[in-house]
Amino acid sequence: MQKKINTKSISPNEAKHVPVLLQEAIEGLNLKEGAVALDATLGVGGHTKEIATRIGHKGTIIGIDADSVAITRAKDTLSNFGFKGEIKFFNTNFRNLDSVLKEAGVEKIDAALFDLGLSSPQIEVSGRGFTFKQEEPLVMTFAEEPKEDEVTALEVVNTWSEETLTLIISSYGEERFAKRIAKAIVESRELGPITTTSQLSKIIEEAIPYVARKKQKIHPATRTFQGIRMAVNDEVGALTEALPKAFGALNSHGRMAIISFHSIEDRIVKRYFQEKGKEGTAKIITKRPLIASEEETHENPKSRSAKLRIIEKI
Ligand SMILES: C[S@@+](CC[C@H](N)C(=O)[O-])C[C@H]1O[C@@H](n2cnc3c(N)ncnc32)[C@H](O)[C@@H]1O
Numbered sequence: 001m002q003k004k005i006n007t008k009s010i011s012p013n014e015a016k017h018v019p020v021l022l023q024e025a026i027e028g029l030n031l032k033e034g035a036v037a038l039d040a041t042l043g044v045g046g047h048t049k050e051i052a053t054r055i056g057h058k059g060t061i062i063g064i065d066a067d068s069v070a071i072t073r074a075k076d077t078l079s080n081f082g083f084k085g086e087i088k089f090f091n092t093n094f095r096n097l098d099s100v101l102k103e104a105g106v107e108k109i110d111a112a113l114f115d116l117g118l119s120s121p122q123i124e125v126s127g128r129g130f131t132f133k134q135e136e137p138l139v140m141t142f143a144e145e146p147k148e149d150e151v152t153a154l155e156v157v158n159t160w161s162e163e164t165l166t167l168i169i170s171s172y173g174e175e176r177f178a179k180r181i182a183k184a185i186v187e188s189r190e191l192g193p194i195t196t197t198s199q200l201s202k203i204i205e206e207a208i209p210y211v212a213r214k215k216q217k218i219h220p221a222t223r224t225f226q227g228i229r230m231a232v233n234d235e236v237g238a239l240t241e242a243l244p245k246a247f248g249a250l251n252s253h254g255r256m257a258i259i260s261f262h263s264i265e266d267r268i269v270k271r272y273f274q275e276k277g278k279e280g281t282a283k284i285i286t287k288r289p290l291i292a293s294e295e296e297t298h299e300n301p302k303s304r305s306a307k308l309r310i311i312e313k314i
Helices: 022-029 046-055 068-081 094-104 120-125 153-159 162-171 178-191 197-207 210-215 222-232 235-249 263-279 294-299 301-305
Strands: 036-039 060-064 086-090 109-115 250-260 282-284 307-313
Touching (some): 022 109, 022 307, 068 086, 094 235, 153 162, 153 178, 162 178, 178 197, 235 250, 263 307
Parallel strands (some): 036 060
Antiparallel strands (some): 250 307
16 A cells, blocks of 8 residues: 655754655655665755655665755754664765765665755755845855865856857756846956846846746746756756666666656656666656646645656666
8 A cells, every 4th residue: 555655744944845756756666675775865855764764774775965964954854763774975966876885885776866956945045046035145056165176156157158158048047038148147247246146136137028027927037047056066967977877776676766857857867768768678667757746736836847757677
C-alpha cells in the first residue's frame, strides 16, 4: 500500500521550503531497507528525510549540496528526525559526484535524486541576490562564500558582453525582451557599476515595454534573474556532467529521479534517459514527466513548473 507523506509536517523553521513532488519522487525511487541513496541536492533535507524513513537504520545516505548553509539545514532536519543510519555530507557541486562517492568509499548506489534549482530559504533569506524583492548585493552563487575565481552575478552583469547577456537572458531566462534588457544593462553600467538587486531590477523593468509589462503575471525581472542565476552557477553544464556519473554509479535495478523546473533542463534529462533506453541499459519509468497535482500547485505554487522523470538501470 502507498504510504501517504504529509509534506506539511516537514518544517517548522526551515523558512518554509515545501518539497516538490515528494510522494511521487520517493515512491518512484523504489527504496528498500538498507539501500544506499544519493541525494545530490539536499536543500533543507525535505526529500532526504523521506529517503531516510524508507531505507531505515541499515541504510546509507550520501548528501550533496553546493551551499554550506543547506548542509547545516539538512543536518538539523535529519538529527531532529533521529535517523540512525549512516549519512555523509559533502559541500560541493554535484558535478563532482564521482569524487564524492570515491571519498565516501561507496562504489555503487541504489538510488539517486536531483531536485534542481533553489530552496525557498536561499531565495528568501540568503541575502545573496536571488530575489528582486529585497535590496541585496549581486552574488547569486549556490556557495555561501564564493571563491575568488568563481563567477558572481556582479561580474556577469558588469563585464559580460551584450551578446552573451542577450543569449543567457533569452535561453536560460526564456525572456522575449532579452535583447532590450541586455542593451539597457550595458548602457546603464557605462554610467557606473550595477551592484544591487534593486538597481538591476529597475533597469530590467524599464527595458520592457509598458504594455507588455502590464500584461505579465510575474514580476518583470523574474526571467532575467533566473537566466543570470543559471549562468552564474553553470547549472546546465553541471547537470549534463552529473547525469552520466550518477547513472554509472547505479546498481542494476537502481533508480534515478530528477525534478527540474526549466525546459532546457527537462530536455537534457529526457534526451539522456531516451539514449539509455535505446542503448538497452535502462528502463524509462516515466514515459511522460510527472507533474504536480492541482492540490499541490494550489498549496505550493512553486511546484507548477516542476517535472519529474525517473529511470531504472537494467
Ligand atoms: C530545490 S532545492 C532542494 C530541496 C530539497 N530536495 C528539499 O526537499 O529540501 C535545490 C538544492 O540543490 C542545491 N544545488 C542546486 N544545484 C546544485 C549543484 N549543481 N550542485 C550542488 N548543489 C546544487 C541548491 O543549493 C539547493 O540547496
